[in-house]
Amino acid sequence: MxxxxxxxxxxxxxxxxxxxxxxxxxxxxxxxxxxxxxxxxxxxxxxxxxxxxxxxxxxxxxxxxxxxxxxxxxxxxxxxxxxxxxxxxxxxxxxxxxxxxxxxxxxxxxxxxxxxxxxxxxxxxxxxxxxxxxAQPDPLARAEAELLSHLDCAHDAMVRALARLAPADVRAAAVRVRPARLDQYGITLRFEHAGRSHQEVRLGFGRAVRYPEEVGEEIRGLVVGRV
Missing domain, CATH: 2.30.110.10 (Electron Transport, Fmn-binding Protein; Chain A)
Structure with a gap:
């Protein structure tokens, strides 16, 4: 889903x-x-x-x-x-x-x-x-692996804060949350369930980023509720 x-x-x-x-x-x-x-x-x-x-x-x-x-x-x-x-x-x-x-x-x-x-x-x-x-490739295409890995390994609190933006029913059914995708328009979280199923929720950035250095600001903006 x-x-x-x-x-x-x-x-x-x-x-x-x-x-x-x-x-x-x-x-x-x-x-x-x-x-x-x-x-x-x-x-x-x-x-x-x-x-x-x-x-x-x-x-x-x-x-x-x-x-x-x-x-x-x-x-x-x-x-x-x-x-x-x-x-x-x-x-x-x-x-x-x-x-x-x-x-x-x-x-x-x-x-x-x-x-x-x-x-x-x-x-x-x-x-x-x-x-x-x-079409043009996403400006984060080559940096995505490093950015997602860093978020997953070093910023667990930030991932939990992002997860709270997902619908309540999605959060309630999850046993684990991981960042799964990242592009210039937003980040996708994977909510894994107790069985083999999972659900992904996409959180859109306030603006499309152009450089990897701008990702941190947009993620923080999601957490603090900036529109």
Missing amino acids: YAHTRDGEPTPAQRVRSVVEAADSLTVTTDGHSIGLVGLHTVDAAGGLTLHDPPGEHLGAELDAALDGTLPAVVEFTDVAPVHLRDRVRARLSLHGWLGTAADRGLHLHLHTEYAVLAEHGRSRRIGVDELVR
Whole structure:
């Protein structure tokens, strides 16, 4: 279950851009092979994805054998919460398109994305490339893991204060509360129940933040009731 206390959250296209921006690892699947890569990709300002020197010769061989010099591929990402939760997988993302050579030195492959499929909150959405090009990653995407981990480990009293902003019935059923998501528009808390179920409550900031340094002020503003 998922609840909101204020308006404002990233669009699906923004979520796609943010997941790709923050990811350290991915899986590339072609008709012939599937390979996991860690720390071997970069993302440009327009969201373009480039794979750098993937190990083995499979992708290069498949690309060489392709008649038109392109290779249909699916690139998959898993968005995992940086704090310890029962179910840490927050979203699964797949980019569908084709790979082509991106440079003449080494094996650098650029993914020409046709569309993305984002699965989160129990449903899947297909996002076209035009939406992805217009969207921007969340400014906290790369800092979210560090910010959430710090809040979870060093500011338990602040988390409890934030939890008191959730509806009373949500609080009453919870046995544990953890920060689960953070973006420029707000923070999401996970209320875990005695069984395997949980509920998430989103607390919207008073304004959209632009830099990680502004997060603390907005969280304190939520606690003291600033509108």
